[in-house]
Amino acid sequence: MEMNRSDHPRSLTLGISSCLLGEEVRFDGNHKRDAWIVGTLGRWFEFHPVCPEMAIGLGVPRPPIRLQGDPASPQVVGVRDETLDVTEELEAYSRETAAGLEGLSGYILKAKSPSCGMERVKVYRPGGGQPRMGQGVFARALMEAHPDLPVEEEGRLGDPDLRDNFLERIFAHHRWQTLQAEGLTPARLQDFHRRHKLTLMAHGQEHYRRLGQRVAAATGRDIETAGAEYFHDFMGALRHKATRRRHVNVLQHIMGYLKRELEPGDKAELLEVFEQFRQELVPLSVPLTLLKHHFRHHPSDYMADQVYLDPYPAELMLR
Structure with a gap:
């Protein structure tokens, strides 16, 4: 992918x-x-x-x-x-x-x-x-x-977790800067939110739901004001720690997009790697790499557009 x-x-x-x-x-x-x-x-x-x-x-x-x-x-x-x-x-x-x-x-x-x-x-x-x-x-x-x-x-x-979070926030901030330079519209705000769905879920389901409400309420409002309010809450959400439990929930959610394509053995392998990550035996890069391997064979346009799978350059990868 x-x-x-x-x-x-x-x-x-x-x-x-x-x-x-x-x-x-x-x-x-x-x-x-x-x-x-x-x-x-x-x-x-x-x-x-x-x-x-x-x-x-x-x-x-x-x-x-x-x-x-x-x-x-x-x-x-x-x-x-x-x-x-x-x-x-x-x-x-x-x-x-x-x-x-x-x-x-x-x-x-x-x-x-x-x-x-x-x-x-x-x-x-x-x-x-x-x-x-x-x-x-x-x-x-x-x-x-x-x-x-x-x-x-x-x-x-x-601290590897703080470093990962800082890099994640830097590149998210830059994506917003790019969006503003292109011109913020309700459609572009919706797309930004959609692309960060899994990222926000990793920091807490409540953040994704609350920000989704902000996006829905942006229609008919001054888009610059609505966008500023959204982004303030968005960056606040990313400051909340993305725990291993939340990451596992996101990984299982991603696996759902492969449920019709994976063989039973592949599913068992993924679940085993998720559990190894939960127990702190492997870093997040291991389940992410395995998932991306399967998506290369079974492409998903939606998943290819999700920032969560590739939040910053691989050369900086700490996950």
Whole structure:
């Protein structure tokens, strides 16, 4: 079964913390080059590097800074000298830069950074005591300005499930960008939803049903407004974990499209592989590869159009 490879262009752009590409912009003059990001993602993505601390003129090397005070609205001060206060400069730069970022398909942030940390960044109490947790100033502005943009920290991408989910969201986001560039219509919205049916089912049946209702209600409404509401819920649905149990339900659903073609032995083999996947003995790529093998012999136009079977380039395949 040949999948639609136009879904996987090599022109996607990811925003990224500059230090992760090997740029020596850390406070101590070092970098945090990530080999997987540079070596693997670099084959498929253009990178748009940003270092907020360099951008506001702190330079290299520079005194280290940290978050202090209220986690919802922290100050950004020097670690050794609290009279160094760059709160206003960093907030202003972050708001302006985040608002101007257009055309990105995702963003990778440096974990624990007072400017770029996505979550669990230490926010110190002025009088001492146990730090609380918050977000980096730039990371907060980025996610507020682009709530549907796939965003992750490089540390979390070491988890195969989180990495798979991030890649899935990046390419889904790009498909929506392409749809918008072509011109959103009710028919194209329906087609987008249909092609992602199995993907949404893997993240929860309720998401597919709710989004189906949004598609049905789009007729007669302003399509741009209806589309924005749909896409916000769509990206929210993809952030929900696709569990092995849900994947098995989807795999069994796919197998139903082969029930008249498969011999009893083939059916038994598929069910055995599904069970091996459920028990975490094999990765998702094993049952998917076997299913696609059968669809090559028994083609299905509907199944060939389903994103679930080929969510991102095979070279990035983690499933």
